[in-house]
Amino acid sequence: MKPELDRSYPDAMDTWPVAKLRRDQLHKLRRVLKHAHRGLSFYRERYDKAKIEADAVRNFEDFARLPTFTKRDVLDAIREKKSFRTGMESGAGTDMGVLCMTSGTLGTSFLYLPRRWAEIRGNSLARAYWWAGLRPGMRMLMAAPAWHSLAVQETRVIHRLGVTCVVPWGTFLPRHAGSFLAAITEVKPDFVSIFLPMLYALLAECRRRNLRPADAFQSVQNVLVVGAPMTPLSRAKLREDLGVKDLFEGLGNPEGLTAMECSHHRGHHIFIDCCYVEIIDPGSGAPLAAGKRGNVIVTSLIPHGSVYIRYDTEDLGEILPGLCPCGKTWPLLEVYDRRANAVEVARKEIFPYDVRLCLDKVPELIHIPFALLRGRRAAEVLKLKVQQPMGGGALEILENQLKAQIKETLGLEARIEWTEELPERWKGVAVIDEDNGGRARV
Ligand SMILES: [Zn+2]
Numbered sequence: 001m002k003p004e005l006d007r008s009y010p011d012a013m014d015t016w017p018v019a020k021l022r023r024d025q026l027h028k029l030r031r032v033l034k035h036a037h038r039g040l041s042f043y044r045e046r047y048d049k050a051k052i053e054a055d056a057v058r059n060f061e062d063f064a065r066l067p068t069f070t071k072r073d074v075l076d077a078i079r080e081k082k083s084f085r086t087g088m089e090s091g092a093g094t095d096m097g098v099l100c101m102t103s104g105t106l107g108t109s110f111l112y113l114p115r116r117w118a119e120i121r122g123n124s125l126a127r128a129y130w131w132a133g134l135r136p137g138m139r140m141l142m143a144a145p146a147w148h149s150l151a152v153q154e155t156r157v158i159h160r161l162g163v164t165c166v167v168p169w170g171t172f173l174p175r176h177a178g179s180f181l182a183a184i185t186e187v188k189p190d191f192v193s194i195f196l197p198m199l200y201a202l203l204a205e206c207r208r209r210n211l212r213p214a215d216a217f218q219s220v221q222n223v224l225v226v227g228a229p230m231t232p233l234s235r236a237k238l239r240e241d242l243g244v245k246d247l248f249e250g251l252g253n254p255e256g257l258t259a260m261e262c263s264h265h266r267g268h269h270i271f272i273d274c275c276y277v278e279i280i281d282p283g284s285g286a287p288l289a290a291g292k293r294g295n296v297i298v299t300s301l302i303p304h305g306s307v308y309i310r311y312d313t314e315d316l317g318e319i320l321p322g323l324c325p326c327g328k329t330w331p332l333l334e335v336y337d338r339r340a341n342a343v344e345v346a347r348k349e350i351f352p353y354d355v356r357l358c359l360d361k362v363p364e365l366i367h368i369p370f371a372l373l374r375g376r377r378a379a380e381v382l383k384l385k386v387q388q389p390m391g392g393g394a395l396e397i398l399e400n401q402l403k404a405q406i407k408e409t410l411g412l413e414a415r416i417e418w419t420e421e422l423p424e425r426w427k428g429v430a431v432i433d434e435d436n437g438g439r440a441r442v
Pocket of ligand 1: 261262263264265269324325326328
């Protein structure tokens with residue numbers, strides 16, 4: 001396949017001065033806003049009701065006063081209109097495009113993605129894969145989430161970078177780990193793009209087959225993972241176990257967010273060519289400065305297909321202060337979890353990511369799945385279900401070490417319940433609602 005690269009990465013945009021980046025973003029924000037106000041009924045109705053003129057938005061502060069909306073609003077619009085068309089789709093009915101699903105904890109909606117959208121977003125994503133070490137001529141194994149907008153963009157990435165693509169049999173559900181492992185050992189890819197929980201399922205499959213993961217991944221130089229946050233210690237252990245040069249974590253959502261780690265792994269550089277990200281206080285809606293955790297608000301800067309403007313992802317995240325040592329000027333974002341996964345313990349809001357950091361400090365518990373238990377009422381003690389490590393030694397010692405880490409890091413007492421196996425879910429760590437028949441949230 002002939003690569004379509006007409007420019008080399010990284011190009012100058014990676015290191016544009018911050019003032020120039022901000023100017024470019026503001027220009028694109030105003031463009032998309034005008035487009036939405038004139039052509040998209042979802043926004044026109046909202047902005048007219050709030051007496052907002054798109055032309056009156058002159059700076060980021062004005063923009064931050066526009067109303068946000070959530071998945072619930074999108075689902076309500078679908079229900080009202082009895083159609084996937086919520087009035088956010090630019091060009092629907094005239095341009096050829098695909099419909100993709102946005103599923104998950106908050107419900108399922110649909111995105112309309114025309115060819116122009118796929119080109120722009122795919123070209124942008126090619127940069128992310130380039131950062132992760134994918135080069136023309138390489139062989140990439142990927143678990144294509146065919147229902148997800150990522151699959152539409154990855155198709156473009158493959159053409160643009162001129163790589164050969166290998167898609168193993170099966171979806172990225174852990175039960176297909178066997179065919180993924182067979183493909184990796186037989187096809188010997190240079191690069192693997194994979195869903196993080198599936199990577200853990202591959203490691204478990206290696207253990208079952210008595211195969212060293214580093215032997216299975218012998219041909220692989222770099223791995224790009226998506227779908228769940230990796231903690232610094234779990235990354236280091238994964239890299240060691242797999243014997244690869246590096247592991248990169250990509251971050252995104254179908255509504256518009258793309259963010260990607262560089263080799264310094266200090267957070268995820270926001271792809272400022274395609275999206276604008278704000279962090280707000282979930283209570284007051286006020287913008288939060290870098291270094292403060294809040295709700296992640298995303299605006300797509302592409303005026304094609306489904307256009308999301310000030311979409312509240314209901315994810316907990318923060319913009320990290322300071323510049324990255326890599327020299328790229330694109331702001332750094334960290335996303336910790338869905339807000340719905342918060343558990344209140346002793347008047348503190350605890351997320352699975354916070355607890356994962358504690359587990360990682362006990363070497364035997366790195367990579368070991370766990371779940372937080374949440375009762376109807378706020379608890380005084382943090383309750384956990386943790387999968388017993390294979391050949392895990394004395395559980396009592398591990399339990400005491402974990403409790404000590406939780407006390408030191410989170411200032412909480414913990415009650416730990418060891419379990420043979422947590423259900424193999426397809427979205428990594430989870431919160432189990434005890435009053436919900438013990439069903440796990442995914
Ligand atoms: Zn960087």
